[in-house]
Amino acid sequence: MGMTRELKLAIYSKMFLAQRWETTLLRLIEQGMVSGIYHAGRGHEGAEVGAVMALRDDDYLFYDHRGCAHIIAKGVDLVALYGDFLGNCSGSTHGLGAGIVHVCDPARGIMGQSGTLGRGQLLAAGAALSAYLRETDQVAMHFFGDGAANVGTFHEAANVAGAWKLPLVFVVQNNGWAVSVPVSHATGGGGFARRADAYGMAGVMVDGSDAFAVYAAAAEAVARARRGDGATIIEAKVTRMRGHFEGDAEKYRPSKAERDDAATDPVLITRNRLLAEAILSEDALQALEADIQQKLESALRQAKQADMPTRARIFDGIYV
Amino acid sequence: MGMTRELKLAIYSKMFLAQRWETTLLRLIEQGMVSGIYHAGRGHEGAEVGAVMALRDDDYLFYDHRGCAHIIAKGVDLVALYGDFLGNCSGSTHGLGAGIVHVCDPARGIMGQSGTLGRGQLLAAGAALSAYLRETDQVAMHFFGDGAANVGTFHEAANVAGAWKLPLVFVVQNNGWAVSVPVSHATGGGGFARRADAYGMAGVMVDGSDAFAVYAAAAEAVARARRGDGATIIEAKVTRMRGHFEGDAEKYRPSKAERDDAATDPVLITRNRLLAEAILSEDALQALEADIQQKLESALRQAKQADMPTRARIFDGIYV
């Protein structure tokens, strides 16, 4: 694979950051300080961080609702991210709210999210077309789940990406569930990577709990896209370690006690890899983690100080 | 293949009927007697008749705009068909007009057509689901072109058909063009039959100028569907021998003189097969054809006698 020590460390750092960030968010949710619905990303950190780390700053990211590890890896400002969830003026949407949906930071290539599933596939294909037309070597990456992969938008986006060899990378995070509906009931055929062939895209299946493997697959896909050799579907198998949304009673699947989520916990696995490969000692890791914790706390403190928007905010920014 | 002499004759008869019917329609169009736009089916008769002949009367047909050979093969009443094009009260739509779109004869399993492309895929999948839920062994068949195959609806319909093993047969008539856009520019991947794998459907490629081969492929697909073994995509390569619509200047492709359409003319090829296989003599064929001509003339005569609808027709049938 030829990944440097620094890269491996950077990937783990972002994963840990995302996971800890989510922990702090869950606390805010418990405290009733967060607007709307949150779809925890616990279990998806390996796929989201691994894939995004293969992007350049000026590459485009169209993310989805599952956690925030993808946008955290792309470098979203943490104060702004907290602000969006708190619905206050420090948010990237300046108090419009947003929560998990609609964090946006074009300067970092974070282009947004569609509240209706599937549509991001079209926009990402359009951004890839744009890069091709403008003759830059930018790449567009889009994350979506096994469920969103069955929306008709997928077909239209994948077809043009294949036909026109667009610089596009689709990351399908297959966690086996679309809310309560298992992938086996909802999906025909032999998986999402295999569907790539239908469009002349490359298809790769990867273990989403192995962040380094995801990185390697994504790096290859991104390089292919940058060379002008076309689009890729990466299917990452992951475990959705929490409910579909916070508050989901999850009556439709085995309980946490009956599952063995730890076996596929990407954060745990990656941490152990770092230790096993002697990239960092336990002490050094703990220091790194403490540092991240502190950064988060200070960001949250800062975010909390911002004002809530007034009613005027509603009418702001509808038109240029 | 094991096709009987009678079956081969029946297929040719329907193909000849469809082709002659279209010739009479083109004359009516020249005379300014036909409302709206017609998309000639010349060159598609082998695929349309061959596939439909594999259906039972109570199987469902969702057809498309390319000619009328599919609905003629399914047994649409010829007076009613002329009436629909003439927009008079003898039409299946009782003067609402319709023309190529929206001929409907549920008693013969002719379930209609969507004016917007792709949607028939959804309705056909719904009809197949209905057969499955009602526990009949009916099959739904849907025709669409290489262009309509790229609409997102295809993905949603194919996915459920694959996932739930619905009794569905998709016939993709690949004539290489969607109006002026060549299939190579518009389509990623290695063809439409090959896309079947993505959904767990069977995929078959067949030469659409060979009506008997199409029949064989369709018979197998229909049998599979009836057994409950799932859905099939049949891709039939055909030649669009006329413009996209009557009046199309066709500046975007080689002219008729530059093409060799005769080489793939399914009517000609099938007729020659009958002769070569000594299924019928030239004399007998001519007698059969004359008979069909006469049937058409009498149907047209009858259709022409009907009245045009009054304005009241517009408000009739919006609600039950």
Add this chain to the structure above:
Amino acid sequence: MSRTITMGAALREALLEEMERDPRVFIMGEDVGAMGGVFGVTHGLQKRFGKKRVIDTPISEMFIVGGGVGAAITGLRPVVELQFADFLYNAADEVLAKMAKWRYMHGGNVTVPMVLRLPAGAMGGVGAEHSQCPEAMLLQAPGLHVVVPSTPRDAKGLLKSAIRNDNPVCFFEHKAMYQITGEVPDEEYTIPLGTADIKHEGRDVSIITWGRMAHIAMSVAEAAKKRDISVEVVDVRCLQPLDLETILRSVRKTGRVIISHEASKTGGAGAEIAALIAENALEALQGPIRRVCGPDAPIPQSQHLEKLWLPNSGDLLQAVEEAMR
């Protein structure tokens, strides 16, 4: 005799009774099965009727509606659900052209007996794409019926009628109303589509409304009483067929009109009702036709701003007082 139940329970009763009555009725949508729907309306129905009558679908809104039409024209009576009414946009051709017009376009030779359930409205800060009341777009699609109930009793009776109707029916359910309670008769009943209901009688001002705003209008009617203003609340219950007669009768009685809906004002269904009044009862009007509706802005994700976005009883009471000036 009657019981007090939630709107969610009333809807569930309607589904259950109609499924028992007619084996052709089946349910299809996202998470309607094991989960019983994200809002719980189909809870227990899959257990009761099996997986062939309560079908979880992939995330495929176009198939949910288009496949429903295919089933409806081949002998079944689907009750399909879009998880959020906003997703009408994701299956607009299927709703506005296939559901609404398949019958007409095919000369009246087929019928499309199906119901499309649509959980609508702002609640809980779920943002611009999960909070809308998009009923207005359906008015340009003759062939559809459009139902917008406001009470458990209405919801049950209208849903039963919708399922029995041979025309396609779009049925809105305001998400913030699933938990409201109300009296529902014990015995079997239906409510015919196209009948408005006077939810509060009055002489001075007519509020023409539907859905969640009907409740706000009723509270405003009470508040106005204290100010010696007699408000009539006309809950239209159906936008198509629209009970214009009842609306005009009320307008002619009071001479003052306020139309109120949650959807954005511009291009909302209230515009059509205002136009109909201005066309048919102008002479009865003592003042301008007022509309108290959502603002012309997307609905923010933030619960804080959502509350400020929603038209409320203060806005409505103010309009009542202005009308009386």
Add this chain to the structure above:
Amino acid sequence: MSRTITMGAALREALLEEMERDPRVFIMGEDVGAMGGVFGVTHGLQKRFGKKRVIDTPISEMFIVGGGVGAAITGLRPVVELQFADFLYNAADEVLAKMAKWRYMHGGNVTVPMVLRLPAGAMGGVGAEHSQCPEAMLLQAPGLHVVVPSTPRDAKGLLKSAIRNDNPVCFFEHKAMYQITGEVPDEEYTIPLGTADIKHEGRDVSIITWGRMAHIAMSVAEAAKKRDISVEVVDVRCLQPLDLETILRSVRKTGRVIISHEASKTGGAGAEIAALIAENALEALQGPIRRVCGPDAPIPQSQHLEKLWLPNSGDLLQAVEEAMR
């Protein structure tokens, strides 16, 4: 100086000039390239600008619009085309939620400078799904501009403004108008969005209209003159922004209002205008607000019935006479 050209040619000039002016402008749609569009509007543009600026797409309406949004937020200025305006239904989420709201939902951090061209209206018996004027559904999507020109001059000037505008613009072109001719200035010009145009001055009756009906209204104004009725024709030209001021000024002058559009009456954009008048200028009205619009029925496939379906000058003239009684 000016020339007389067709509306199709005027639109083509606008596209060509703006593509020359701004290299970020590109065209995308079905058959827009080698064929030059099924209505000929983009004829010759691919030859002129190459395949990277005039792009034929697959039959993928969701991609045409959604892909356009993706390109618009990443530095380009797409002018995309749905082959028929009816296909708004096939990309409704992309238009009503992505094009309209991407900017708002993302806090105003991005802009969506794109134009969606929409050939609309009944012509040639192409039936219920290729003949509609579906502009009303766009009114509930704040974030969009909506343009409905009626003359070559307006079409060119407004399309140029639309392309230069940083907001998403939906641009309707009535198919039966591509061949009509009119004066177009030789020199460069634009017409600002949101300005109505008095196409015929009058004192007695205001006809508020747009698109193809504006022409019928003008002929009716002439016919009415012979009956000594002075008709004012207000061509709104844009539905969003709507030039309400000009509309109300005309209404206050004449006191009699007819609103006329080709789309079905119920739920059409005329309802909103009627509502605005009933809200803001009721005191000026001498009689009911009339609407002369398409009937509440799908548009038949038959040219014979299509003609009977369309609102015509007879209907409009009758309404004018009724208004004067």
